[in-house]
Amino acid sequence: xxxxxxxxxxxxxxxxxxxxxxxxxxxxxxxxxxxxxxxxxxxxxxxxxxxxxxxxxxxxxxxxxxxxxxxxxxxxxxxxxxxxxxxxxxxxxxxxxxxxxxxxxxxxxxxxxxxxxxxxxxxxxxxxxxxxxxxxxxxxxxxxxxxxxxxxxxxxxxxxxxxxxxxxxxxxxxxxxxxxxxxxxxxxxxxxxxxxxxxxxxxxxxxxxxxxxxxxxxxxxxxxxxxxxxxxxxxxxxxxxxxxxxxxxxxxxxxxxxxxxxxxxxxxxxxxxxxxxxxxxxxxxxxxxxxxxxxxxxxxxxxxxxxxxxxxxxxxxxxxxxxxxxxxxxxxxxxxxxxxxxxx
Numbered sequence: 001x002x003x004x005x006x007x008x009x010x011x012x013x014x015x016x017x018x019x020x021x022x023x024x025x026x027x028x029x030x031x032x033x034x035x036x037x038x039x040x041x042x043x044x045x046x047x048x049x050x051x052x053x054x055x056x057x058x059x060x061x062x063x064x065x066x067x068x069x070x071x072x073x074x075x076x077x078x079x080x081x082x083x084x085x086x087x088x089x090x091x092x093x094x095x096x097x098x099x100x101x102x103x104x105x106x107x108x109x110x111x112x113x114x115x116x117x118x119x120x121x122x123x124x125x126x127x128x129x130x131x132x133x134x135x136x137x138x139x140x141x142x143x144x145x146x147x148x149x150x151x152x153x154x155x156x157x158x159x160x161x162x163x164x165x166x167x168x169x170x171x172x173x174x175x176x177x178x179x180x181x182x183x184x185x186x187x188x189x190x191x192x193x194x195x196x197x198x199x200x201x202x203x204x205x206x207x208x209x210x211x212x213x214x215x216x217x218x219x220x221x222x223x224x225x226x227x228x229x230x231x232x233x234x235x236x237x238x239x240x241x242x243x244x245x246x247x248x249x250x251x252x253x254x255x256x257x258x259x260x261x262x263x264x265x266x267x268x269x270x271x272x273x274x275x276x277x278x279x280x281x282x283x284x285x286x287x288x289x290x291x292x293x294x295x296x297x298x299x300x301x302x303x304x305x306x307x308x309x310x311x312x313x314x315x316x317x318x319x320x321x322x323x324x325x326x327x328x329x330x331x332x333x334x335x336x337x338x339x340x341x342x343x344x
Contacts, residue, residue: 003216003253005253006035006218007034007036007217007220008036008038008094008218009025009029009034009036009037009038009242011029011038011039011221012039012040013072013231013232014228014230014233016228016229016230017071017072019074019078019082022039022082023081023085025224026089027089028242029089029222030090031239031243032239032242033246033247036091036093037086037091038094038115039095039096041079041096042073043099043101044069046099047069047099047102048066048069049066050064052064052066053065056231076109079105079106080109083109083110092112092113093112094111094138095115096115096117097114103129104129107133112136113135113137114133114135114137116137118141118144118170118198119142121148121152124155127155131155131161134160135161136162136164137162138164138166138196138219139156139163139165139166140166141166142170142198149191153165153193162194163191163193164193165193166195166196166198166217167183167184167187168197168198168199169200172232173200174200174235176201179197179201181197184197184214196217196218196219198219199219199220199221201235202234202236203237203241204244207220207248207249208245208248208249211248212252212255218249220236220237222238223236223237223238223239224238225238226238275301277301277303277307278299278300278301278302278307279299279302279306279307280297280299280307280314280329281297281299281300281327281328281329282297282323282325282326282327282329283295283297283325284325288320288322289318291316291317292314292319293315297311297329304328305328306329306330314329314334317334318335319334319335320333320334320335
């Protein structure tokens with residue numbers, strides 16, 4: 001196995017409507033070493049209404065959920081600036097559209113792939129639009145049944161789009177019991193496509209475990225600080241944790257790409273083995289001509305003499321020369337032709 005997992009830093013609404021903060025996330029994500037940065041493109045009038053309820057009423061300044069989406073909007077020129085900044089940092093720019101209008105805006109920016117959020121998997125018009133572009137599709141499944149996933153995947157496959165399907169659980173933060181790593185091989189087998197994990201646990205552990213299972217893409221929420229404002233902070237990694245995750249993912253990939261052959265490893269470590277293993281030595285001063293018994297011998301480091309494991313073979317042999325206590329026993333010190341039975 002020798003493949004590189006696409007690591008996506010999900011900003012979502014962590015910028016809280018601040019363009020400057022959104023740009024700061026790009027710099028932080030690039031410094032952490034991720035491959036892509038992802039936002040969410042909201043156009044309030046195209047996706048919401050004043051009657052939309054709050055999932056969690058967290059905002060001190062927005063009277064309604066609609067007001068919040070409105071405050072999260074950036075102009076097309078501002079989105080273009082964010083993409084240009086990401087490009088300059090060698091980050092793939094991604095953003096989830098939540099309406100056809102948002103998708104069209106992103107298409108005009110020249111994005112290279114679509115990320116479809118869990119809540120949009122049943123949005124047939126949006127799925128149809130992104131399929132028509134022919135671009136790769138990253139599909140989250142956080143709230144979906146198999147029936148919904150089957151329907152979306154079948155439609156996408158008709159357009160021959162490159163597809164990555166993400167195991168995702170829409171719980172913030174997501175506890176270990178609901179991460180669902182067991183779904184990684186299930187999704188791979190069921191749909192025969194690339195598989196990813198969209199993690200909301202706020203820890204690096206699910207991502208590392210999923211990469212060990214061979215996922216193709218990993219998405220994690222990111223925050224500049226645990227003290228930041230916003231609904232996703234508890235589900236996010238700090239930029240320092242993100243850096244640790246990237247380092248860990250690449251470490252796991254190197255492990256997976258380099259399977260160990262124990263025989264080869266043993267040969268490579270033969271010099272080291274001599275330092276850690278033990279040899280037979282004289283347990284006391286032993287005169288020449290002594291018929292060796294177990295009480296005459298002891299095992300001590302280093303392993304440069306007769307291996308300690310050979311003690312049973314040497315019992316009953318005659319010592320050809322005198323040995324001082326602690327002195328290494330050598331092959332030439334023992335008469336191999338003379339042996340008597342000794343009691344242990």
